[in-house]
Amino acid sequence: MTARNAPAPETVVLDPTAERKPAQRQLLERPGSLDGATIGLLDISKARGDVFLDRLEEQLVARGLRVERFRKPTFTKPAPIDLRHEISTKCDVVIEALAD
């Protein structure tokens, strides 16, 4: 393995808490219902992801839900922080299309 491909070293830290919660971050609680929710549809810029999301949008709108569309500049990199911030402030849930 070349140095360029070597994985970044992991950092081990000691837990400063009373260790009452699992060390791994937990997923947010799933919403019980989508009623009244704003749904973000995130296109990661992979080919034909938009086809899938267009169809999802049609179905969600038909159910009376509000939809916001977002698009990552490139599927090769994590979403820019501004985009993540925008999604988290505008939406209650987000659906990400992993198309190919």
Added chain:
Amino acid sequence: MTAATITRPTLSDGLVAVVKRDCPTCALVAPVLADLADRLASTGQTLTVYTQDDPEFPPGVEGVDDLDLDVSYRLEIETVPTLLQIEAGAESARIVGWSRDEWRAFTGCEDLGEDLPEYRPGCGSLTLDPSRADELTVRFQGSTLRSRRVTLAALEDEMEALFDRGWTDGLPVVPPTPVRVLRMLEGTTRAPDEVVAMVPPDLVECTVEKVAINAVLAGCRPEYLPVVLAAVEAACTDDFNMHGLLATTYFSGPVVMVNGPITRAIGMNSGINALGQGNRANATIGRALQLTVRNVGGGVPGGVDRATLGNPGKYTFCFAEDEVGSPWESLSVERGFAADASTVTLFAGEGPRGVVDQLSRTPESLARSLALGLRGIAHPKLALAFDGVLVVSPEHARVFHEAGWTKARLRQEFDELLALDGTELARDAGGITEGMPEFLSGTTVPKFRDGGLLIVHAGGGAGLFSSIIGGWVSGSSGSQPTTLEIRP
């Protein structure tokens, strides 16, 4: 924590030498070691040579490879060459460096090292090399740490990762890696698993190790740890009532006032900007206490911490009393401790406010100014329920000192000036609904309960200002100022 927890290696009786090729003194004594090995072999004794950097060294002696420094570390070798005498499996004596007379006496070989100079100092052992020391500390002492190891993902930014886990007060923290925590624990003689306190609100056992981890987060140096430990212990007493202080909607948080020689030893600030930013000890000790309450006790704003507004001192509020420049006995002495004792005093305080008096040159006039300021704590019409700290600056203290006023004399003056007229304090009096119950009308009500006013001396040499730190609900129904001696 000390190396006492590390087991010594098993060594065969006779002489043991620890050397490294990279050390000129070791190179110098290499022929002596070869000579010594021959001589001892003829008498049935043994010389074992451990070599730290090159198994081929020294030439002519069958060295034992200690490239991983296992033996060197466990023998606590600081200098090479070190020569040890082993009897019945245990070390009975050791010498370091090269001294011809010493080596001759130690080995019993009268003509040893004839061609060598009389004396050469040794070199540092590789175990102390900065590039190796940390790894060795973790290898040999890491197992003494009981806290859960949390592996941050390779792509996580470690600073962001600590925010994400909720371990910070809103400012960045230092990642508490095992080696940093072990270094922090060097600051105390207390065992890592000793329980310091039950930390509210969750009332969980908090060990010295957990405090050390939070001290690392806060940015403390190891020598601050004893102060942090005492502060945590004091905060978690029933008297101080950290639980109530968290849960209250009031402004207050723990204020840490430190007295005694330790304040000078660790470089705390009691002078210019004593209540402000810029001094690492002041800043990080107060922060370490608050991070311990947050992380170990679970006291999080919006959770059990219900403060309406809070105050910036809840990040950190810690300072030292200027004892050297004070005309008076210190807070700690007043509270019954010896003058040479180091103590922490915890006070449930809000943010400091200033009292300006640039004109008074008599103690009477200045005391009146300060009393007016003190009367304002919480509300000028409220009395007895709130303690206070008066931080007297050097220029104000000088006015009292030059007039021969002791601290007791000043207190006596405050008692008189702050004996308030219950009629003025009563609800609705002065057109203000807030106030004391009606039945106190016609009586005299002291602003402070007995022992409710703390006086300390701190600040820069210029400025005719003092400062007042208002308290929270005082006494057994709230918080008692709590002083504890700092133990090493």
